[in-house]
Amino acid sequence: MTSVPDRLPAVRRIREHQRRWLDDVRAGASRGHPFLVCTSDEAEEMANALGIAVLVINYWNFVISAGGRAPALTEALHRRGYAGPHFFGLGLAAGLEPEHAPWGGLPTPTLVVGSTRNESELRVTELWARALGCDCYPLDFNFSSPERRIPPDNWWELIRDHGEDLVDPGRLELRLDQNRRFLAELEARTGRALTPGALAHTMDLVNQQMDVMTRAADLVAAAPRCPVSLRDQVAAYQATWHRGTSTGLALARDYLADVEARVADGVGAYPRERRRLLFWSMTGEPRFHAHLREAHDAVLVGSPYAAMPATYARTVHGDPLRTLTARQLFLFDMRSTSWMIAQARRHRVDGVIAVERPSPHPSRFAEACRAEGLPYLALPHESDDEANRTALARFVARL
Amino acid sequence: MAAGLLPYRISGVPDRATDLVAEHVTTIRPPFTRRAATIGFVETALDAVLGGALDFVDHLVVPHTRKMVQAAYRQLLLAQEARPDLRLPSVHYLDKAYIPSPAASRFNRAALEGLADAVASWSGTPLTTHALERAVDVMNTSRALLARVAALRKANPPRITGPDALAVFGSAAVMPREAHNDLLAAFLEDTPPPVAPTDPVRIHLAGSPQDHPAVYRAIETCGAVVVGDDHCWGDRCAWWPVRSGGAPLDGIAARYDAMPACSVEFPLARTVERCVDAAVGSRPDGVIFFDLDGDEAQLWETPDEIAALRAAGIPTLHLPRQPYTAHLPEDVTAQIAAFVTSLHTAGVR
Ligand code: SF4
Ligand code: SF4
Numbered sequence: 001m002t003s004v005p006d007r008l009p010a011v012r013r014i015r016e017h018q019r020r021w022l023d024d025v026r027a028g029a030s031r032g033h034p035f036l037v038c039t040s041d042e043a044e045e046m047a048n049a050l051g052i053a054v055l056v057i058n059y060w061n062f063v064i065s066a067g068g069r070a071p072a073l074t075e076a077l078h079r080r081g082y083a084g085p086h087f088f089g090l091g092l093a094a095g096l097e098p099e100h101a102p103w104g105g106l107p108t109p110t111l112v113v114g115s116t117r118n119e120s121e122l123r124v125t126e127l128w129a130r131a132l133g134c135d136c137y138p139l140d141f142n143f144s145s146p147e148r149r150i151p152p153d154n155w156w157e158l159i160r161d162h163g164e165d166l167v168d169p170g171r172l173e174l175r176l177d178q179n180r181r182f183l184a185e186l187e188a189r190t191g192r193a194l195t196p197g198a199l200a201h202t203m204d205l206v207n208q209q210m211d212v213m214t215r216a217a218d219l220v221a222a223a224p225r226c227p228v229s230l231r232d233q234v235a236a237y238q239a240t241w242h243r244g245t246s247t248g249l250a251l252a253r254d255y256l257a258d259v260e261a262r263v264a265d266g267v268g269a270y271p272r273e274r275r276r277l278l279f280w281s282m283t284g285e286p287r288f289h290a291h292l293r294e295a296h297d298a299v300l301v302g303s304p305y306a307a308m309p310a311t312y313a314r315t316v317h318g319d320p321l322r323t324l325t326a327r328q329l330f331l332f333d334m335r336s337t338s339w340m341i342a343q344a345r346r347h348r349v350d351g352v353i354a355v356e357r358p359s360p361h362p363s364r365f366a367e368a369c370r371a372e373g374l375p376y377l378a379l380p381h382e383s384d385d386e387a388n389r390t391a392l393a394r395f396v397a398r399l
Numbered sequence: 400m401a402a403g404l405l406p407y408r409i410s411g412v413p414d415r416a417t418d419l420v421a422e423h424v425t426t427i428r429p430p431f432t433r434r435a436a437t438i439g440f441v442e443t444a445l446d447a448v449l450g451g452a453l454d455f456v457d458h459l460v461v462p463h464t465r466k467m468v469q470a471a472y473r474q475l476l477l478a479q480e481a482r483p484d485l486r487l488p489s490v491h492y493l494d495k496a497y498i499p500s501p502a503a504s505r506f507n508r509a510a511l512e513g514l515a516d517a518v519a520s521w522s523g524t525p526l527t528t529h530a531l532e533r534a535v536d537v538m539n540t541s542r543a544l545l546a547r548v549a550a551l552r553k554a555n556p557p558r559i560t561g562p563d564a565l566a567v568f569g570s571a572a573v574m575p576r577e578a579h580n581d582l583l584a585a586f587l588e589d590t591p592p593p594v595a596p597t598d599p600v601r602i603h604l605a606g607s608p609q610d611h612p613a614v615y616r617a618i619e620t621c622g623a624v625v626v627g628d629d630h631c632w633g634d635r636c637a638w639w640p641v642r643s644g645g646a647p648l649d650g651i652a653a654r655y656d657a658m659p660a661c662s663v664e665f666p667l668a669r670t671v672e673r674c675v676d677a678a679v680g681s682r683p684d685g686v687i688f689f690d691l692d693g694d695e696a697q698l699w700e701t702p703d704e705i706a707a708l709r710a711a712g713i714p715t716l717h718l719p720r721q722p723y724t725a726h727l728p729e730d731v732t733a734q735i736a737a738f739v740t741s742l743h744t745a746g747v748r
Contacts, residue, residue, distance in 0.1 A: 081701060083690075083698065083719035083720050114665075119661065119663050119695045120699055123700060138497075146472060146473060148463075148472075150473055171494070171506075177500070334429030335427060335429050
């Protein structure tokens with residue numbers, strides 16, 4: 001029997017890099033280097049084109065919760081009157097009570113970039129900027145704004161070359177204007193100037209990195225035995241936080257090289273792979289996966305993370321800022337059932353598992369799979385509990 | 400109105416089961432674990448639309464306000480596509496930029512012009528300047544009359560109860576406005592008598608929008624009167640008249656551009672200032688923040704607003720994460736009662 005390979009070395013290097021990078025950003029910021037805080041897919045490329053470090057709130061929140069700090073920070077928010085369960089607000093909480101934050105908190109950023117992604121995110125970023133002692137710069141509309149122009153179900157086939165056609169033209173012009181003013185603001189505050197071609201170069205690096213990641217995902221999907229565990233696939237995705245930099249590209253190439261080596265050596269990430277399954281939820285590896293593997297020899301071979309790099313890569317038609325802006329307004333649409341079916345085919349799976357709110361009515365995803373003759377299992381959460389185990393046993397039995 | 404259509408404002412239906420949302424909307428939501436924030440008045444209103452409760456409505460304008468409201472646009476389109484037998488109104492998306500800038504004003508103006516075109520095509524009547532002027536006039540008259548109603552309850556002693564004032568404001572949005580104006584003008588001809596025999600405790604209600612009177616009743620059962628509020632089914636209905644003079648569409652567009660969507664205005668300080676001004680204008684003994692579960696904006700605004708009111712010496716009660724229901728839980732009514740009593744005994748006035 002093949003022994004279970006360790007975690008992919010490239011993934012370990014990505015994780016180590018993240019830690020070093022966070023230290024470097026902190027050190028740089030305390031020496032007065034500019035740095036930005038923004039929510040995902042709002043301002044990273046613009047900052048990178050100016051050589052400004054950017055910390056993505058969603059990533060920072062993951063760092064915070066991975067460090068087990070969420071309960072104390074949630075309590076910190078409750079004490080200040082912010083009731084409820086919290087995830088997006090954790091970074092703000094860490095700004096309010098730095099003693100509970102990783103590294104004792106963040107240095108003062110140049111700006112916190114606010115987002116009207118929803119009512120709460122704008123407020124959280126404003127409060128956070130106040131806690132850190134800097135300004136909040138808000139940007140309107142983004143890929144999670146409810147659409148005015150509804151993308152077709154096969155958006156994923158059009159997105160690389162026709163991204164602009166998928167977004168509302170009025171919103172595109174507005175956000176373009178906001179981005180231009182934001183760049184001018186960044187230049188004024190940091191004394192840096194966007195050199196001609198810098199943004200085009202950034203967008204080119206993004207495309208290269210995403211093509212490398214897509215190539216790696218293709219190899220993972222096509223290999224006779226799944227060469228990279230879902231856990232490592234998701235961990236490798238962290239390189240995306242550095243898209244548009246040579247570092248991001250290097251991390252992606254490193255990952256691809258490891259994947260190629262495993263494929264060449266015929267190494268499988270899972271010792272037994274009797275059934276291949278697609279996990280169609282964005283939560284990383286679900287807690288029931290270990291049981292699924294051990295009790296049923298059924299393994300999760302792919303997830304939306306395998307398909308997302310391709311949504312970042314966009315052909316620049318002349319104006320890179322315009323291409324980027326269109327991408328900020330539409331990145332991907334999880335509602336597309338054809339996207340899920342295409343991923344299921346790509347990964348040659350025997351079935352699909354998703355986390356859905358319990359409902360007496362089959363979701364569109366369940367129906368799409370049924371139409372394709374693909375077994376589909378909706379679980380209410382990703383825990384490894386008795387109810388999930390029973391549902392999994394029944395599901396695997398009918399594959 | 401200028402096109403001869405009857406505008407009808409949709410509200411939630413407290414305690415309505417949302418089976419139809421589960422059947423037609425939840426099923427199109429992508430699989431995710433983290434619960435999408437829901438807010439009762441949107442879910443129940445959507446359910447009512449799906450259930451045909453608004454079968455007299457031909458066209459539905461979905462505004463770009465809170466995210467849950469905006470999302471209804473695509474949800475209704477998808478539901479209709481999946482189930483052609485559902486009798487749903489056609490939907491129009493009225494977009495809006497939040498962050499003020501000249502480009503945002505142009506954007507908002509274009510969105511409004513898009514609505515004007517849609518309305519004209521629905522009615523088959525072009526919108527003439529004259530008709531628009533007349534509609535602006537009717538609406539501004541309505542706002543002026545509603546402001547007088549608001550003043551009645553702010554009077555000392557108050558001359559209209561909170562639930563009654565809420566009913567007056569709400570009815571303006573669901574009936575022909577001219578008729579409503581006539582009724583209001585008649586009502587306002589004589590000053591009504593005080594609503595409470597003795598000096599009642601004056602409460603200003605802040606927090607989430609209230610489209611039904613349960614909270615008002617709970618407060619007034621304790622011997623207090625709701626003398627003012629801060630949401631868009633209440634006093635705010637009287638705010639922001641369209642400026643007169645100039646082309647009517649310019650005035651309407653300027654109003655649309657300047658008016659915040661829900662409470663969301665940038666920066667937060669402006670929202671807080673508006674909240675404090677509204678509260679102080681009610682000359683209250685205390686302010687109650689009733690924040691609905693799922694109201695993601697209010698969640699982050701209330702603590703700042705409370706701090707500002709405290710600084711102004713106004714006592715507050717914060718009721719976070721409240722259910723959208725006509726039957727308030729007992730512990731909530733008990734907290735309201737205790738707060739009102741504390742204002743009594745503290746002899747704040
Ligand atoms: S909000 Fe609830 S959980 Fe949080 S501190 Fe207050 S009582 Fe405790
Ligand atoms: S708070 Fe007012 S503007 Fe916002 S969604 Fe509700 S009714 Fe609309």
